[in-house]
Amino acid sequence: MTWRTDWRSSISLVGTVVKYLALTMLVPLVVSLVYMEDVWVFVVSIVIAVLIGVSLERLESDPDLGPDEALLLVSVVWFAAAFIGMIPYLLAGYGTESTVGADLSSASAFSGSIINALFESMSGFTTTGSTLLGEISVERHSHALLMWRQLTQWLGGMGIIVLMIAILPELAVNGAQLMQSEAPGPELQKLTPRIAETARALWIIYFGFTVALACLLYGLHLLGYAPNMDLYNAIAHAFTTMPTGGFSPQADSIAAFSAAVQWAIIPFMVAAGVNFALFWHVLRGEARTIVGNAEFRVYAGAIAVFIGVVAFLLFRGAAPPTAIGGATEGVTENTLRQAAFQIGSLLNSTGYATADFATWDTHAQIVLLFAMFVGGSAGSTGGGIKVIRWLVVLKAIRRELFVSANPDTIKPVRLNGLVVDEDAIRGIMVFTLLYIVLFGLSAVFITLDSARVGIELTALEGISAALATLGNIGPGFGQLGPFGSFLFFSDTSKLLMVFLMWIGRLEIVPVLALFINSLDRS
Amino acid sequence: MKIVIVGAGAVGTTVAASLCAEHDVTVIDIDPARADELKYELDVLTLAGDGTTCSTLEEASVENADLFIACTDNDQANLVASGTAKALSDVFTIARSKNVDHLRTWQRTEEAFGVDFLVCTDLFAAENVVRLIGLPASIDVDPFAGGLVQMAEFEVTADAPIADKTIAEADRYDSLTFAGVFKNGEIVLPSGDTRIEAGYRVVVIGTPESIQAFAMDLAPAETPDEADEIVIIGGSEIGYQVARLLEDRGFSPRLVEGDADRARWLAEKLPDTTVLHHDETDTEFLLREHIDRADVVVSALESDERNLLASVLAKRVGAGRVISIVDSADYVTLFEEVGIDVAVNPRQVAAEEIIRFSYETIAENIAVLEDDKAEVIELQVSANSELIGKTIAEMDREVDTPFVVGAITREGSVITPRGETTLKLGDRVVAFVEIERANAVTSLF
Numbered sequence: 001m002t003w004r005t006d007w008r009s010s011i012s013l014v015g016t017v018v019k020y021l022a023l024t025m026l027v028p029l030v031v032s033l034v035y036m037e038d039v040w041v042f043v044v045s046i047v048i049a050v051l052i053g054v055s056l057e058r059l060e061s062d063p064d065l066g067p068d069e070a071l072l073l074v075s076v077v078w079f080a081a082a083f084i085g086m087i088p089y090l091l092a093g094y095g096t097e098s099t100v101g102a103d104l105s106s107a108s109a110f111s112g113s114i115i116n117a118l119f120e121s122m123s124g125f126t127t128t129g130s131t132l133l134g135e136i137s138v139e140r141h142s143h144a145l146l147m148w149r150q151l152t153q154w155l156g157g158m159g160i161i162v163l164m165i166a167i168l169p170e171l172a173v174n175g176a177q178l179m180q181s182e183a184p185g186p187e188l189q190k191l192t193p194r195i196a197e198t199a200r201a202l203w204i205i206y207f208g209f210t211v212a213l214a215c216l217l218y219g220l221h222l223l224g225y226a227p228n229m230d231l232y233n234a235i236a237h238a239f240t241t242m243p244t245g246g247f248s249p250q251a252d253s254i255a256a257f258s259a260a261v262q263w264a265i266i267p268f269m270v271a272a273g274v275n276f277a278l279f280w281h282v283l284r285g286e287a288r289t290i291v292g293n294a295e296f297r298v299y300a301g302a303i304a305v306f307i308g309v310v311a312f313l314l315f316r317g318a319a320p321p322t323a324i325g326g327a328t329e330g331v332t333e334n335t336l337r338q339a340a341f342q343i344g345s346l347l348n349s350t351g352y353a354t355a356d357f358a359t360w361d362t363h364a365q366i367v368l369l370f371a372m373f374v375g376g377s378a379g380s381t382g383g384g385i386k387v388i389r390w391l392v393v394l395k396a397i398r399r400e401l402f403v404s405a406n407p408d409t410i411k412p413v414r415l416n417g418l419v420v421d422e423d424a425i426r427g428i429m430v431f432t433l434l435y436i437v438l439f440g441l442s443a444v445f446i447t448l449d450s451a452r453v454g455i456e457l458t459a460l461e462g463i464s465a466a467l468a469t470l471g472n473i474g475p476g477f478g479q480l481g482p483f484g485s486f487l488f489f490s491d492t493s494k495l496l497m498v499f500l501m502w503i504g505r506l507e508i509v510p511v512l513a514l515f516i517n518s519l520d521r522s
Numbered sequence: 523m524k525i526v527i528v529g530a531g532a533v534g535t536t537v538a539a540s541l542c543a544e545h546d547v548t549v550i551d552i553d554p555a556r557a558d559e560l561k562y563e564l565d566v567l568t569l570a571g572d573g574t575t576c577s578t579l580e581e582a583s584v585e586n587a588d589l590f591i592a593c594t595d596n597d598q599a600n601l602v603a604s605g606t607a608k609a610l611s612d613v614f615t616i617a618r619s620k621n622v623d624h625l626r627t628w629q630r631t632e633e634a635f636g637v638d639f640l641v642c643t644d645l646f647a648a649e650n651v652v653r654l655i656g657l658p659a660s661i662d663v664d665p666f667a668g669g670l671v672q673m674a675e676f677e678v679t680a681d682a683p684i685a686d687k688t689i690a691e692a693d694r695y696d697s698l699t700f701a702g703v704f705k706n707g708e709i710v711l712p713s714g715d716t717r718i719e720a721g722y723r724v725v726v727i728g729t730p731e732s733i734q735a736f737a738m739d740l741a742p743a744e745t746p747d748e749a750d751e752i753v754i755i756g757g758s759e760i761g762y763q764v765a766r767l768l769e770d771r772g773f774s775p776r777l778v779e780g781d782a783d784r785a786r787w788l789a790e791k792l793p794d795t796t797v798l799h800h801d802e803t804d805t806e807f808l809l810r811e812h813i814d815r816a817d818v819v820v821s822a823l824e825s826d827e828r829n830l831l832a833s834v835l836a837k838r839v840g841a842g843r844v845i846s847i848v849d850s851a852d853y854v855t856l857f858e859e860v861g862i863d864v865a866v867n868p869r870q871v872a873a874e875e876i877i878r879f880s881y882e883t884i885a886e887n888i889a890v891l892e893d894d895k896a897e898v899i900e901l902q903v904s905a906n907s908e909l910i911g912k913t914i915a916e917m918d919r920e921v922d923t924p925f926v927v928g929a930i931t932r933e934g935s936v937i938t939p940r941g942e943t944t945l946k947l948g949d950r951v952v953a954f955v956e957i958e959r960a961n962a963v964t965s966l967f
Contacts, residue, residue, distance in 0.1 A: 406796075406798075408798040408799055408800045408807070408811075409796055409797065409798055409799075410785045410786055410788075410789040410797045410798070410799050411789060411796075411797075412786070412789050412790045414793060417793065419790040
């Protein structure tokens with residue numbers, strides 16, 4: 001394999017990004033100082049990460065990015081982030097029973113622990129929220145380590161590249177190309193003439209929402225509506241709600257908190273799946289943009305319909321009364337809350353839970369599985385196929401059907417009154433098909449691989465494992481339910497899932513294009 | 523009056539021919555042969571040269587001219603010529619433009635490009651066609667304020683919903699004003715309690731859409747509704763404008779275009795129009811698309827021969843009304859003789875508009891109604907008018923010359939006049955007035 005791409009430039013800039021990313025570990029370092037736990041872990045991690053960053057940076061003194069290099073940079077940055085992110089897990093867990101700690105007892109145990117830590121870290125940065133942490137509690141893991149786990153999701157939510165473009169002038173030069181590769185959705189929306197300002201605007205909105213949620217949650221605690229939502233939990237959950245992440249330092253996820261907290265989180269989860277560019281327009285006083293936006297209307301409509309269906313099923317008794325989340329049969333408030341929370345969490349790929357939906361009846365689970373296919377909006381922090389792609393795909397199908405009956409008619413596909421370019425339609429079709437093919441192949445692979453090592457996996461579990469990781473959703477069904485773990489999978493399956501999370505976050509194309517290009521040129 | 527005309531094509535020649543009897547006309551054309559030819563055709567002075575250059579315009583002594591008309595076939599040339607003339611002197615400039623975007627730009631300030639009056643040929647022709655399609659029941663229709671406002675006269679039948687109602691009761695249309703009522707040929711300036719009876723004629727002024735809605739209520743059988751099938755053959759600029767204006771009025775026409783790229787462009791620009799890509803004069807195709815069941819067929823192809831073919835074909839298979847665009851004025855009668863319902867000549871329409879404008883001074887646009895009993899005039903509020911800052915209600919009380927304000931346009935958009943509407947400098951007012959008081963009303967502005 002020969003690279004005609006100037007990989008030195010890309011890797012050198014990856015080094016720069018890693019260097020700055022290492023500084024974000026100052027946040028868990030502060031937490032560790034507050035609780036006086038694991039201080040050395042973060043000091044050492046920062047030193048290692050900075051050293052890696054600086055040495056990579058020295059590869060090229062004057063990096064110059066073309067389109068190829070930008071693609072390579074974005075793909076590698078996300079992998080590098082996950083790599084750096086796993087260092088604290090390995091260090092903190094060394095010598096303990098932690099499932100993600102470094103285990104030096106044997107070669108296979110060592111590689112297994114590396115894969116576990118990489119899985120957890122990748123799941124964090126890609127805002128997936130699938131976990132294989134054995135026992136989630138501040139007794140087992142330090143406050144600082146769990147805060148780092150929350151923070152990785154917050155950094156990954158609006159995008160590492162977007163953050164770096166906002167603060168690093170050397171990346172802003174080729175910023176549009178970079179952001180295009182990272183931004184969720186088929187098209188990059190530039191809000192301001194300068195890309196760095198667009199990136200800053202998006203991060204400020206994102207930051208604003210996060211602060212608002214943290215204040216709201218802590219406010220509920222101070223007012224007595226949320227006894228166990230202390231400052232630590234308020235910040236931790238604000239960190240993973242807005243990026244549609246789903247990690248929680250509580251083993252019971254949001255089910256550990258009062259109904260008031262659950263209601264408070266629902267609108268923020270829903271907002272996280274909305275195109276952040278629309279909020280920008282609203283802040284500028286153009287509130288009409290959001291109401292008139294076709295994608296937003298479909299997104300809101302889909303959420304409403306799914307909540308209605310799930311609430312109906314729960315009301316009829318689809319959830320066993322003994323499960324976490326409590327009885328729902330014939331109970332109005334709890335039914336509506338459970339339905340709204342689960343749909344708000346799964347449709348746009350957050351992955352929180354207030355009920356163990358893995359124990360629900362199959363018909364209710366199928367509805368949830370279908371909701372997972374929808375995804376958030378373009379330009380949101382949500383994963384999945386994205387509402388805008390479904391809209392375009394459905395409109396293109398309707399057009400095909402119409403034109404086959406009226407062959408002379410020319411019928412452009414319109415979205416928000418604007419004509420969608422035929423090339424864009426083709427790109428969206430390819431993406432959607434690729435997504436479904438990858439999902440199918442991965443489900444088959446995971447199921448076969450599990451059979452190989454003697455793990456019994458139901459069809460729903462196999463399917464949901466592939467979908468939960470590729471769509472950056474997090475929890476699946478059965479053993480992979482919201483309070484379950486991905487720990488029991490074989491190392492090969494875990495590696496595949498790490499790959500799925502990676503390409504799922506970058507929307508497949510940048511990573512696959514990189515592989516295809518390098519194959520074509522060799 | 524001294525008049526300089528740039529461009530000796532069909533429009534320029536028609537305009538020159540109609541003006542040369544009473545005025546001193548100089549015609550500039552870039553083609554020396556054409557300039558030479560025209561010298562013998564008309565009693566005008568001709569000049570060969572580029573009308574967009576200072577030297578040519580100085581040679582034509584544009585600084586002494588009273589009126590400058592740029593009407594070549596090239597939009598940009600017309601705009602540059604007007605701008606150049608404006609730079610040389612403060613002559614009143616009229617320019618012809620095919621592109622509607624230039625018109626929209628000009629309407630923002632009404633002085634862009636150094637043009638004092640912009641005539642949009644294709645839009646005028648298209649508006650003409652749409653009026654013919656949309657308002658067959660009207661006795662008279664005229665556009666005002668560059669097409670933003672229409673005046674229409676209708677006869678009230680016994681079963682019309684406004685029959686036997688007072689104006690106050692009948693007035694439930696947005697952006698529409700009842701400007702005048704003719705009671706057996708007598709003018710009545712309407713007030714809220716004027717009763718409309720069957721057999722009366724009403725004059726309404728408003729936006730084209732509101733006039734269409736009014737016609738729909740008044741004569742539902744004759745006025746085409748959304749369900750009516752309208753087919754436009756040919757996606758030329760006029761065909762496109764017709765489709766666009768029909769969409770604005772709530773219709774969903776079908777449009778046939780032979781060129782693939784143009785068809786794609788049209789389909790992108792016209793969301794409510796079904797655009798078909800096929801050879802426009804393919805008989806079998808037109809039959810397959812059931813052109814025989816169309817209520818209205820508009821033929822807007824680029825060449826007259828193909829228009830003739832398409833319209834005769836449509837008429838033969840039994841289409842309702844057939845309206846055809848005819849590029850060459852000589853063929854208009856020919857088209858009508860072979861049974862085409864209406865033939866519209868864009869150049870003639872443009873030339874008429876320019877000629878009409880050249881004759882009018884302060885009152886910019888006039889429609890004469892009921893054998894010279896009343897007229898609808900368009901006036902602009904000038905800087906020294908006593909009406910500035912007055913509301914319509916105040917004006918009614920204070921001005922002893924009665925007239926009805928039908929519509930006001932301000933900065934390119936229409937304002938429906940109500941009692942509390944205040945007049946501002948630069949407003950264009952479309953008013954209904956008795957003919958003998960027209961001069962008195964004009965002097966108010």
